Amino acid sequence: MTGRSVLRRYLVVSFLTWLPVGLMMPVMVLLMTSRGLSLAQVGLVTTVFSAVTIALELPTGGLADVVGRRKVLALSAGFTVAALVMMAMSTTVWMFLVTGVLKGVARALSSGPATSWYVDTLHEIEGRDADLKPGLARGGAMESAALCLGVLAGGFVPLLLGPGGPILPLAEPLLRPGGPISPLAVPPLLGAVAAVVLLVVVVLAMPEPSHARRSLGGVLREVPRTVAGGLRMAVRGALLRRLMLAAAASGVALAAVELLTPGRLAELAGTAELGGAAYAVVAALGFAGSAAGSSIAPWAARAAGGSARGAAAGAVLTALSIGGLAATAGLDGVAGLASAGLAYVVMFAGLGVAGMLCLEMTHNAVTAAQRNTVTSTSSLSLQAGAGLSNLGFGALATSAGMAAAWSVAAGLVLVSALLFARMPALGARETAPVPLEAGQRPAG
Structure with a gap:
């Protein structure tokens, strides 16, 4: 394979992972809710998903x-198929809870293997000095494109299949409103089909690069140390502690x-x-707003007088937009x-600014030996905030x-802007190395 062919495969896998x-x-x-769940029960289901992912x-x-990147990503695709089929067929809160568990397993398994496969393979072909930035940036763009196209398709397909929709006469024998197969159940089924395609692509088009593999016993010993080390760094480091709380916000x-x-x-x-x-339209615009916020983050930092102040401005903008929803x-x-759509887009733009600048500050606060652990801890903080x-x-x-x-959400996010006031200086690295066995890298 060449670097160009590796990139093409990585882009396809990135797209299919998020579609x-x-x-x-x-x-x-x-x-x-159409199957009878209350908002409190829906919140419970999504909390289970977050807990499993964490x-x-x-x-x-x-x-x-x-076991290798390809096998884990293939396993993730298999769990995605099972989760989305289960979602389409679920009729009780217990069935949806099982769906949340399956989705959480799939999300955790898909976190990182595709990017690691691309980096490992490119290093094998072009050496350790290969430029990773262009490929990783294009991979991120493909993920956003998949989410944007996916939400548009997932939102409009039920409309086309629903009462008065142009496809209803052809689909009516298969679709029963309110039943296990209904217009709202079709997008998850389409997602399951996309996950099957991902499974085939991963198995056939992602040859595993050669790399040193650790024993299962070694990994089982390292994981508790990694988790404890990440939590220890997040709690003891003044700067990182604030950034973890910002991620939770x-x-x-x-x-x-x-x-x-x-x-x-x-309802509207x-x-x-x-x-x-x-x-679907609002979410697609939200992803565009997130991309725009990330793009203007450097300008926001310069205009505000530093990354911390720029992140605070992003948090305030996010809080104000949620307050606008209230x-x-x-x-x-x-x-x-219109007001809900505008607030949604502005909120994602604010999150894009704050998130990008927090990411920069996080990477500047740690060394290469701790980078994966700390960024994984940040992801766990976000999932914990969302789950609760x-x-x-x-x-x-x-x-x-x-x-x-x-209103409560807006207040909490607004208070989080105070985390960026008088941020501790970066200065010397404030984290301690995580104990690792010789030749090992942090899991994350």
């Missing part, structure tokens, strides 16, 4: 080092909109199918749809309304 997620995203909440993220990173913001916005848009649009289509929760019709928020916001929205839940 199933995009397809199921706009209908996930609506499908569960528990398995670091261990599955070690597993990829032992980002999880709060994401949970607030991803859990409650689909139902809000369905009049039907679940129209709500799914509206959410303030306009009483609007109806087009005005309500899904549980709390679902119950709060059920008892007090969406405006109350969004």
